[in-house]
Amino acid sequence: MPGATFLDSTELVLNMGPQHPSTHGVLRVILKLDGEKVMGTDCVIGYLHRGVEKISENRTYAQFAPYVDRMDYVAAVSNGLGYCLAIEKLLNAEATPRAQAVRVILTELNRIASHLLWLGTHALDIGAITPLFYTMREREECLNIFEKYCGARLTTHAFRIGGLNWDIYEDFEKDCKRFCDYFLPKIDEYEELLTGNRIWVERLTGIGILNIDDCKSYGVTGPMLRAAGLAWDLRKAQPYSGYDRYDFEIPTRPNGDTYDRYIVRMQEMRQSVRIIRQAVEGIPEGPIMARIPKVIKPPVGEVYVSIEAPKGELGYFVVSDGSLNPYRVRIRPPSFINLQALDKMARGSLIADIVAIIGTIDIVLGEVDR
C-alpha cells in the first residue's frame, strides 16, 4: 500500500470456503479481519445452484415432487410435505386423516434426523468428535424407518399430492415406538456429553447473539427465533396436517446465543418424540389417498403455504395458470433467510467462533442455492 508505514494496520481479507469442511457444504465466506477479530463477513452463495424453481415450470405438478426433496436433503420429508400441502390447497383438497397421521410421524422423524445431523456436525466443528458417531448411529434408525416405508433413505419422495402412495408397512407402529424408547435415553447421553461440559459451554455461551428484534427484522425463523425467546412455531400458530390434535410444547430460551440454540434443538427432539408417540397410538383407519383427479390440473390461482421445517419456516408460493405445469413455484427456504443474519452475528467475534456461528444457523446449501 503506498504511503503506509509498518505501524499501520490494514484490514485483512481472508477467504473461507467453499471447500472448508465446517461451512457445511459449499458456502464461501469472505472475512474481513482485524487481527483475530472479525470486522465483517460477505457470503458468496450459488455453488450448488440447480435452478429448482425453473425446473418446476417444465414439469407437471406430480413430476416436480421429487425435486423438492433435493433442496434440503437432510429433511427431504418436510420439503415434500410442504409442497404437497401447497398443491392440495390449490386443488382445494385435503389429505385423509390416516395420511395426515402418517405424514406427521414421518416429518417428526425427519426433524429428529435433521437435528441429529446438525448436532453431530456442529459438535465436530467445535472440536467434540464423539457426538458425531453417536448421532449418526441414531439417525440410521430414522433412515431405516424411511427406507422400509417408502424405499429410499435420503431423498424419500414419501408423500404424493392428496395423501400417500403406500400404506404403512406391517411393523411401522412397532418400529416407531421402539425408536422412541431407544432414542430418549440417547438424548440424555448427548446432554451428558455436551450440556455440562465446560469446554462446550465456554465455546458457545455469548457467541453469535441475535435478539428478538434482530430476528424479526432479518426474518429469521425456527430454532434460532425460539432461542431468542419468541415461542413462534407454525405447528402451533397455523396448524397444518392435523398438528392441532397433538399435545406438545414449544421450547424457548431467553438469551439467543449459540448455547441456547443448542438447548432449544435438544428440547425439540424430545418434543418430536412426544408427538410421534401420540401419533403412533392413534393412526386412524381409512383410505390413504384423497379423491383428487389423476391428472392434476388446478384452477387458475396462487397459494402460499408454509410449514415448520426443522430449520424454520419453509414456504411454497405456487402460481397456477390452469395448465398442467405450475406457472411459477417460489420457495422460501429457511436456511437462505437465516443465513442472512450471519454478518450480524459474526461481527465483532473472533475468527475461531465463525465456525460455531455458521454451525448454529444449521444451513443446508442445497436449500440456500436451490
Place this chain on the structure above:
Amino acid sequence: MRKLLRTIFLVDLLQGLWVTFRNQHPKYIYTEQYPAERPRVAERFRGAPRLNVNPENGETLCISCNLCAVACPENLIVVTSERNEQTRRKELINFTYDLSRCMFCGLCEDACPVDALELTQDFELATYSRDGAVWDRQMLEEGPRPTRYTH
C-alpha cells in the same frame, strides 16, 4: 462450594468420558463390513430397474403403453414399439432406461398399469463408463451383464 469442587475434580469432563467408555462395549459396534457383509435393504427399496417377463413363456409383460415415459420427470425412458398387423396390438421392440439421469423417484413404477417395470432391491449400480448406465431391453430383463475387463 459444591460447584467449586465439581470444577476442581473435572466432574463434567469425567461424565462425558464415562459415556464414551460405556460405548466401548462390543455390543455397540455398528460397523458393517460392507463387501463381506451384505446389507439387507427393505422390501420397498427403489434400486435398479427391471422389466418383468412372464415366467411361464418368457414374454415381456410390457404392453408398450408409454405411460412410464410420460410419467418420468427426467424423460429418460424411451419405449419403441411396433403395431402387429395380425393381432392389432403393440409389440415392444426396445426399451431404453438411462440410469445416469435416474433419481429413483418411483413415478414410472407407479404409472405402469401391468407391473412390468419395477424398481428392484439391487443397489450396486457403479459402471466403468457412462454408456454402461444406459440400459437396454435385454439388460432390463436379465439384469446387468458381468463387466468385461479389457486389461
